[in-house]
Amino acid sequence: MLAKTILIRLLSTAVTLFGVAVVVFTLIRVAPGNPISMMLPPGATQEDIANLNALYGFDKSLPEQFVIWLGGVLHGDFGTSITLRRPVSELVLGRLPATLELSVMALTIAVALGGFVAVIGARKRGTATEVGLDLTSGAVLSIPDFLWGLVFVLLFGVLWPILSISGRIDPRIDFDFTTNFYLIEGVLRGRFDVVGSTLSHMLMPAMSLALPLAAMIAQLLKQNLKEVLVQDYTTLARVRGFSETSVILREALRNAALPTIALIGVQFTFLIGGTVIVERLFAYEGLGNMAIDAVINRDLPLVQGIVLLFAALFTVINLLVDLSYTFLNPRLRNG
Amino acid sequence: MTSTHPTAQTLDIIKLNVRLANGRRLLRDVSLTLKPGEVRALVGESGAGKSMIGKAVLGILPNNLDISEGEIILEGAHLNAMTPSTRRKTVAKMSSLIPQDPLTALNPVRKIGPQITDPLIRIHGWSADRAMKRARDLLDRVHIRAPERVMASYPHELSGGMRQRILIAAAFAPSPRLIVADEPTTALDVTVQKQILKLIRELQRETGTAVLFVTHDMGVVAKISQQVTVLFAGRVMEDAPTQQVFEAPSHPYTQALIKATPTLNAVTKSFSPVPAELIAELHSDIAKIDAAYDAGDRA
Numbered sequence A: 001m002l003a004k005t006i007l008i009r010l011l012s013t014a015v016t017l018f019g020v021a022v023v024v025f026t027l028i029r030v031a032p033g034n035p036i037s038m039m040l041p042p043g044a045t046q047e048d049i050a051n052l053n054a055l056y057g058f059d060k061s062l063p064e065q066f067v068i069w070l071g072g073v074l075h076g077d078f079g080t081s082i083t084l085r086r087p088v089s090e091l092v093l094g095r096l097p098a099t100l101e102l103s104v105m106a107l108t109i110a111v112a113l114g115g116f117v118a119v120i121g122a123r124k125r126g127t128a129t130e131v132g133l134d135l136t137s138g139a140v141l142s143i144p145d146f147l148w149g150l151v152f153v154l155l156f157g158v159l160w161p162i163l164s165i166s167g168r169i170d171p172r173i174d175f176d177f178t179t180n181f182y183l184i185e186g187v188l189r190g191r192f193d194v195v196g197s198t199l200s201h202m203l204m205p206a207m208s209l210a211l212p213l214a215a216m217i218a219q220l221l222k223q224n225l226k227e228v229l230v231q232d233y234t235t236l237a238r239v240r241g242f243s244e245t246s247v248i249l250r251e252a253l254r255n256a257a258l259p260t261i262a263l264i265g266v267q268f269t270f271l272i273g274g275t276v277i278v279e280r281l282f283a284y285e286g287l288g289n290m291a292i293d294a295v296i297n298r299d300l301p302l303v304q305g306i307v308l309l310f311a312a313l314f315t316v317i318n319l320l321v322d323l324s325y326t327f328l329n330p331r332l333r334n335g
Numbered sequence B: 001m002t003s004t005h006p007t008a009q010t011l012d013i014i015k016l017n018v019r020l021a022n023g024r025r026l027l028r029d030v031s032l033t034l035k036p037g038e039v040r041a042l043v044g045e046s047g048a049g050k051s052m053i054g055k056a057v058l059g060i061l062p063n064n065l066d067i068s069e070g071e072i073i074l075e076g077a078h079l080n081a082m083t084p085s086t087r088r089k090t091v092a093k094m095s096s097l098i099p100q101d102p103l104t105a106l107n108p109v110r111k112i113g114p115q116i117t118d119p120l121i122r123i124h125g126w127s128a129d130r131a132m133k134r135a136r137d138l139l140d141r142v143h144i145r146a147p148e149r150v151m152a153s154y155p156h157e158l159s160g161g162m163r164q165r166i167l168i169a170a171a172f173a174p175s176p177r178l179i180v181a182d183e184p185t186t187a188l189d190v191t192v193q194k195q196i197l198k199l200i201r202e203l204q205r206e207t208g209t210a211v212l213f214v215t216h217d218m219g220v221v222a223k224i225s226q227q228v229t230v231l232f233a234g235r236v237m238e239d240a241p242t243q244q245v246f247e248a249p250s251h252p253y254t255q256a257l258i259k260a261t262p263t264l265n266a267v268t269k270s271f272s273p274v275p276a277e278l279i280a281e282l283h284s285d286i287a288k289i290d291a292a293y294d295a296g297d298r299a
């Protein structure tokens, strides 16, 4: 049963990724702009152009190019970046940790903040506090992530400059990273200067990405909590002496969480999509920032690699969301 | 403020009034007492306010309702004079609820075991071992086979009758002085109803817990209670020992209720519903009394 589910899951993932690959491959080649002409100095000869075209395989037909590329991918070879002249897989995997740290940090902030506001709202249901929280989250939600980014830059980068507005870490810090997970490695190796600097660079982009999602979580979770809090088992818990906060956290939260988990699953992929612009805004050295450069430079292999990685990431997230349903709802567990 | 009461009652409700924000009274001057170990049935038609009384005692009235006047004294403690958190703890220490619908009264995402032991550990301050043992013993007492397995199950894996037995075990687990049982058999099959009723009666006798038993079935009243309070439209119509109520019901509404109960008239088959004229008459009487009251309120 479980094996069958996993098999179906893997197959559909493969189909999705293949579809994404075809679409991206075609789109970026059909779109105007030629990577070769951008690489060559002015005054290059027709022969130079033809040579380079042949080198990168751009002289072949589109289907042929695709088959060659796909063959490489199946052997773990995603091609070579035209502008950076290094293997796409190495470049992309090198940047992935930065984006993962940023988006997981943003997600954590969103869940913590949104969850906290939802619990307070449910605790204070029917009072002015609830109305105030509703209005606030409505307002927060109406401002998109990159505008929050600008707001934060103004607030904590310019007016009250306590956070770093550009990059991923203070370049003066002397630290030999073995992975590109700066934050995690800083924590694990007990280097608090590294942790501090990474956080100082990460906080604003993470908050920008987190705020709209936090507002969504606050609204949806509070609504579902309120629905659960009239159920008989919560009444029984009150009779048994548990405080309202305790009833919310122990009895209601898990029952109310399913729709929010589904929302987080969908919105997390949007959040990762949002890193593209937010990383650019804060010159944060992640995948999104690299993706923009790759598109500007028509670095076709690199664009493909990044998009494929994003797509793979999204399917993994969806899988995790589905698994969490089973964890939260015991009725789905057997069978 | 006096926090103790001279009488030795388990529960003493004195002239309790519950109102809506608009002033409408859902309970009017309800008084009743429960001696230790006594079972008092609370009967009346749907909407009479039976559950309301239980909720007022347990402190779980809906937000739009208010205890406007009256006293509730539980084991000598004046509940209405307490802060909400003290009241909550006092009520939890001394009383339990057996709910109406076992299907909705257990948390679907939590295992049975912790749902019984949690309050014992976290509210009553027992050790985990003691709570586990108590839960096991009581599940065994309510005829649940393989208590260990049941405690590791989720509610959806168990039948309605089993869940109600679990809720009964949970209610008796902290050895409360008072149990409010709000129509604990209404949601169950007829055959299961009998077992559940028997179980509550047995456990009540063994433990000497006082029970406020809400029901609309005079047949159940006859089986389980020593005292009866007959309620109509939020008013007490009759308050008497059960035997007396059946032998010589003093109020016409009580007489009609008895006549309306099939199980009590099975032999003669002469049962008939409470006449609509009687209900209308009672309502109009009450309206007159209310008008007089309200005039008094204004004066």
Ligand SMILES: Nc1ncnc2c1ncn2[C@@H]1O[C@H](COP(=O)(O)OP(=O)(O)OP(=O)(O)O)[C@@H](O)[C@H]1O
Residues within 6 Å of the ligand: B020, B026, B044, B045, B046, B047, B048, B049, B050, B051, B052, B053, B062, B064, B065, B216
């Ligand atoms: N939250 C509320 N707001 C307004 N009216 C309410 C509320 N809860 C209950 N009532 C009303 O109070 C009255 C008494 O309700 P209660 O639930 O105590 O009735 P009951 O005697 O238990 O009836 P049943 O046998 O149907 O359970 C009913 O008329 C009901 O409509």
Ligand SMILES: [Mg+2]
Residues within 6 Å of the ligand: B050, B051, B052, B182
């Ligand atoms: Mg009721």
